[in-house]
Amino acid sequence: MTALLPRRGLAQIFALIVILMVDRAVSPQFFDLRLQDGRLFGSMIDVLNRGTPVALLSLGMVLVIATRGIDLSVGAVMAISGAIAASLADSHGLPVVLAAALGAGLVCGLWNGFLVSILGMQPIVATLILMVAGRGIAQLITEGRIVTFTSPDLVWLGNGAILGVPVPVAIALGMLILTGAVVRGSALGLLIEATGGNARASDLAGVGTRAMILAVYVWCGVCAALAGVIAAADIMGADANNAGLWLELDAILAVVIGGTSLFGGRFSLLLAVLGALIIQTMNTGILLSGYPPEFNLLVKAVVVLAVLLLQSPKLTGMAGIVARIRGTKA
Amino acid sequence: MTLKALFAATATAALLLALPANAGQLTIGFSQIGSESGWRAAETSVSKQEASKRQVNLKIADAQQKQENQIKAIRSFIAQNVDAIFLAPVVSTGWDAVLKEAKEAKIPVVLLDRDIDPSGKELYLTAVTSDSVHEGAVAGEWLAKTVGEKACNVVELQGTVGASVATNRKKGFDSVVAKHPNLKVVRSQTGDFTRAKGKEVMESFIKAEGGGKSICAVYAHNDDMMVGAIQAMKEAGLKPGKDVLTVSIDAVPDIFKAMAAGEANATVELTPNMAGPALDVIAAFKDKGTVPPKWIQTESKLYTASDDPQKIYDSKKGLGY
Helix, strand or coil: CHHHCCCCCHHHHHHHHHHHHHHHHHCCCCCCCEEECCEEECHHHHHHHHHHHHHHHHHHHHHHHHCCCCCCCHHHHHHHHHHHHHHHHCCCCHHHHHHHHHHHHHHHHHHHHHHHHHCCCCHHHHHHHHHHHHHHHHHHHHCCCCEECCCHHHHHHHHCEECEEEHHHHHHHHHHHHHHHHHHCCCHHHHHHHHHHCHHHHHHCCCCHHHHHHHHHHHHHHHHHHHHHHHHHHHCEECCCCCCCCHHHHHHHHHHHCCCCCCCCCCCHHHHHHHHHHHHHHHHHHHHHCCCHHHHHHHHHHHHHHHHHHHCHHHHHHHHHHHHHHHHHC | CHHHHHHHHHHHHHHHHHCCCCCCCCEEEEEECCCCCHHHHHHHHHHHHHHHHCCCEEEEEECCCCHHHHHHHHHHHHHCCCCEEEECCCCCCCCHHHHHHHHHCCCCEEEECCCCCHHHHHHCCEEEECCHHHHHHHHHHHHHHHHCCCCEEEEEEECCCCCHHHHHHHHHHHHHHHHCCCEEEEEEEECCCCHHHHHHHHHHHHHHCHHHCCCCEEEECCHHHHHHHHHHHHHCCCCECCCEEEEEEECCHHHHHHHHCCCCCEEEECCCCCHHHHHHHHHHHHHHCCCCCCEEECCCCEEEHHHCHHHHHHHHHHHCC
8 A cells, every 4th residue: 555655757758757657659760869069968867958957947937836935927037037138148257147046036036025025925926916917027128129249159059069069058956956955955955844844833933934945035036137147048039029928837737747835835946847848748659750830739738637647646546545555345 | 028018008009098099180090909919019110100101190009818907908999089990800790789889970980901700890990901811722722833834742830730820721721722733732740830849740741751851842731830840841851942942821930941952832911001001991981981991801911932032031020020
């Protein structure tokens, strides 16, 4: 019985393996890898590379959700930071470009955190403001056009490679390790979970819940800004109308697929990133399959439903009962 | 953008109140959708150029993608008794009442770029639009002519699923492919009209088609997706423009940059100059009472590397694309 209960992460790993097998079935060369201009080349690399923005977003989002919050503005923040990076890329060095873009993300995060933590606004409403206005700000920066750049430093961030591994993937991995080290290497993760579990009780117990909430929104903003810079570097241009569009929903989905409850109180960074990978493995599989694009969203919905059903305690409990009945019969 | 649009709207409103029309000079009100895309911005700037070329006083009202703003603008144009109204409708229905008001005031209305619901046909003078089925066909004809009798596997980057432009550009291209058995569309997937998705989808096409060796040509429903696809091909070690032919639609400046670098082959123009023909129609209508046909189709011009792409890039890049 205990073996049938979902252990944390088991359902996600199982789902990822199944989707990978399906991808392998629709595209026999799915796992093929080769070196192309010093960079690994293959569908698996595409999955990791294309999954990077959502993985980065989910790293920030999972902490916000752990405090019982939500951040709808991450897509818009991507657009803002991408627009800033592209506008500065050809006139300034990479450190300045990164500082400006990530600084913008930080300010956006501070704004969200201020509304939620200091003013006590509902997170979904507070971040909706920036979700709508942020894209407008980005369009203001780009003047509504796609701003292109040629700066090799910034292009490298999107298309370069470190020992064959695409730079975006290396950055995402670095951010995962950094975030993990900070929140799990200290009591910070526990305090964030306490804030989400019961903010009032935690406050009375001496947890600085306001500071916690402010901090997670700031981190979420910085992660989104980094994702925005990578997205702009990838296409060598900032497209304020489309950069990060609807990605907030993918990020929330990744967190939920990763088993983090929207009611806060517990979280897993690794599983959120795994959730992002599951989404991208599915997306890449759909593109490789050659089905007409009209089916894309339908396939996605069915797969997401299946993955979430796998995690449903009620359903797995039922499966356990069925197995037990069968066992007694046999 | 919102701020800028707000300024633009206020400025236009101020202009509308302040500027009396010069005697003899035509005054035309243009209700523009708003800055939804680079092409739209270019249309606005070309309209201004065309109007000043003909010494027409063109008043542009930016509707910020809202029909109620367009209706307000049209009513204010009627109140000022302009000589004609240009309308780029944001949606196709709901225009009957306000267009009837214009008709009663005897102000001719010309639709630009988009058509409205057929029930209102008698309510406007003419519509100046491009034929997106024809655009797809022009792209297809170029490819058919360029490859000749050789067998050619084409991959297609579609626009947003369900968008009429995407459906039509596919239809036009498919009609040419059907006539040439050597052309075959082997893969077709949506790239949502964006660079990022165009690149991602092209990456998967390349993997699915054995590293891209079996791909002879790429057809994209817009240039932005093609710019993304060109990057994907370069990263995979292919030579777009040489190993793989490219043809796309819109003629935005960046595709000319790629063409000048030898990385793109052809593009079909969706001209931002819809106001030019409309201004000519209005001038003829006012002078001699010439009633134009109900639909004026703009030219879908094909540009290739032999058209001095660098020069076209320089001339287009200032238009706000």
